Amino acid sequence: MINEKDVQFYKENGYLLVRGVYNQQEVEEMRTAVEGIIQRAARAKSDQNHAWQGDFLPPEQLKKLVLKGFHDVQYHDAAFMRAAIHPRMTEVLNGIIGPNVQLHHSKMLVKPPSNGAAFPMHQDYPYFPHRDHTMLAASVHLDDADMENGCLCVVPGSHKQGVLPHVGAYYLNHKEHPLSSGTPCPAKAGDVLFFNYLTIHGSDVNRSERTRRNILFQYRDASDVPTADVHFDWGMGLMVSGTNPDFNNVKPKYEIISAK
Numbered sequence: 001m002i003n004e005k006d007v008q009f010y011k012e013n014g015y016l017l018v019r020g021v022y023n024q025q026e027v028e029e030m031r032t033a034v035e036g037i038i039q040r041a042a043r044a045k046s047d048q049n050h051a052w053q054g055d056f057l058p059p060e061q062l063k064k065l066v067l068k069g070f071h072d073v074q075y076h077d078a079a080f081m082r083a084a085i086h087p088r089m090t091e092v093l094n095g096i097i098g099p100n101v102q103l104h105h106s107k108m109l110v111k112p113p114s115n116g117a118a119f120p121m122h123q124d125y126p127y128f129p130h131r132d133h134t135m136l137a138a139s140v141h142l143d144d145a146d147m148e149n150g151c152l153c154v155v156p157g158s159h160k161q162g163v164l165p166h167v168g169a170y171y172l173n174h175k176e177h178p179l180s181s182g183t184p185c186p187a188k189a190g191d192v193l194f195f196n197y198l199t200i201h202g203s204d205v206n207r208s209e210r211t212r213r214n215i216l217f218q219y220r221d222a223s224d225v226p227t228a229d230v231h232f233d234w235g236m237g238l239m240v241s242g243t244n245p246d247f248n249n250v251k252p253k254y255e256i257i258s259a260k
């Protein structure tokens with residue numbers, strides 16, 4: 001699926017777009033699963049807006065923006081578990097990360113037409129810092145994405161700058177790091193954009209009449225460890241490929257919610 005040149009590209013640029021990781025049928029299965037989550041969340045009255053807040057857009061514009069986001073989608077529908085460990089996905093992960101890969105967490109990001117939320121430029125590092133910086137996002141496209149419907153933009157090579165100071169709700173100063181500083185990564189449904197958690201990235205508002213649905217999996221080398229007690233997720237530590245060299249090192253914390 002990828003070759004040595006691709007791996008080199010990722011190392012140099014901190015990102016890699018891989019075409020056709022999922023076929024049409026697999027994409028369709030995930031779309032149905034996304035719709036199911038949205039429906040069930042609405043019935044459970046858990047469908048709050050996850051649009052990022054801050055000062056990166058005027059308040060009256062921010063107010064209108066909507067993001068349907070849910071974490072750990074593999075706990076909602078098995079389609080996402082199959083996607084997380086899909087052989088074509090693991091092949092790329094093995095090329096970039098190495099043989100032993102763990103899932104850290106997942107989320108779905110649905111930007112509805114006309115008012116789908118923007119993500120100001122940021123690194124993912126502050127949300128779940130790790131020692132060896134092996135963490136990467138694999139953003140699975142369930143729709144064709146371009147600048148019109150708010151595709152991802154990355155700053156090539158920015159992972160080499162290391163950890164940068166973030167402001168407010170963990171994004172970079174938007175005057176120093178405007179969205180226009182990023183390289184747009186238009187993609188087709190089934191394509192996956194891989195980017196390191198130090199790579200600066202963001203995305204614009206969905207101004208089109210098309211929905212933009214992405215599933216984002218965060219993966220890390222199984223020997224990498226968190227350096228702060230933040231963002232401990234249910235999915236954290238699930239072996240996606242290989243073996244766990246340090247199984248005593250990190251134990252996920254579970255919160256028991258009593259049944260009503």
Ligand SMILES: O=C(O)CCC(=O)C(=O)O
Pocket residue numbers: 109119124139150151152201202203214216
């Ligand atoms: O999917 C997107 O447009 C951006 C998502 C993102 O940057 C994030 O979740 O950290």
